[in-house]
Amino acid sequence: MSKRPDRAYAASSASGSPISRRSGPSVARRWVLLPVLMLAVLLGASARSSEDAADTGEAGSEIDLDRYVMTFDEPFDSLDVSAWGPGTRWIAHTPWNGDFGDAKFADPKPGFPFTVDGGLLRIEARKSAGGRWSSGLLASVDRNGNGFAQQYGYFEMRARFPPGKGLWPAFWLIGLDRTTHTSEIDVVEHYGHAPERYTASVHVWNRRVPKESRSEHRRIPVAAGSLYDDFHTYGAGIDPDWIRIYFDRREVWRTPTPKEHRQPMYLLLDLGLGGGWPIDAAPSPSFMVVDYVRAWKPK
Known part of the structure; x- marks a missing residue:
């Protein structure tokens, strides 16, 4: 996850030449x-x-899932999670043990930071009496790379976000091979101080020469407060040529697929804090509610 990538980039549009007479x-x-x-x-x-x-697919078009077959389905009727695995569907930390933001991602225990009820997962962020924040993260592979990862296809989360400045919910993908680069797609990062938008990003983190890392970002406008009022779907379609970002299954941004992203990628979702923004006004407790996480491959 990047720190404060919340900035807009101008959209490039294709222009045609006039018909000669x-x-x-x-x-x-x-x-x-x-x-x-x-x-x-x-x-x-x-x-x-x-x-x-x-x-x-035309920009702004709706994804046609009839052309895909589902390969991963997490309906959160129950939650199979452990701190580090192995053998569980999810682990509660990044596989490289890299916490980020201003909340510690907690080992799961009864009632915190994850609860499941009626097919919904609730991720809780809470401040202790001593002023320290804890929250939850799920990753679909363990430290040895065991678990769900997929090269290309469509990846989606349906969720409702909590309101509040300083909150930082996210759904993102990371490439399995981190030998020289970390390949990252932030399908959605929402910064609580900006209820009228969220951010999507594509990163190539150069692990050997950090200054050669590169990123693309796009602010996605939404009706102010709508991400808190109801559930929405956040999706990413990946193929060898394009990464397409979808909101409620309609394309809102596309960018060329970096060569480093042409590999299997795994799933992460979390309720973070901060991301470089103040957290003094963040409400405790806060809850991110997730209906499902799914993935598809083209038929």
Whole structure:
């Protein structure tokens, strides 16, 4: 997870060149040919548009999950978690033992930081009497890389976030191979001081030469407070060419897939604090509620 990546990048848009008009041999022939040429241009543009939509999906389009098969389904009817594994579906820390933010990610115990009720997972952030914060994180592989990871496909969480400045809920993906780089996709990071948006990011962390790390970020606008009022889906589609970010299954951003991201990636979700922002106004306790986490592969 990056620290304070909450900044906007201008969207790049494709621009087409104008259709050139050439003079015909006579005015009469121009009047006869003009409707035919216009029809040909329109039919050609329509065909190209249909082909492009079928190949890559148009910006803003809804993902078609009929083209996919589900490979991972966590409905949170129960929770199979341990501090470090092995043998559980989730562990309660990052596999590289890297806590971040201003809350310690706690080992799971009865009633904290995870509770499951009615098919919903509740992740709690709480401040102790001594002023120290604790919260929860889930990762789908253990320290040895055992667990769920997948190269390419569509990854999604359905959740409702807690309101409050300083809160930092997230759903993200990390590449299994961290030998020279850490490949990261932040499907959603929400900073509580900005109830009208969330941030999606793609990072390549260079572990040998940190200054050569690179990142892409995009602020996703939402109706102010809507992430707290109801559940929403946050998804990422990955293929060799593009990483596409989805909100309520509609594409809101895409960026080229870095070569470092062409590998199996595993799932993480957490209720963090801070991310470089003040936490003095963060409400204790706070609850992130998760309906499910799922993954699909193309058929």
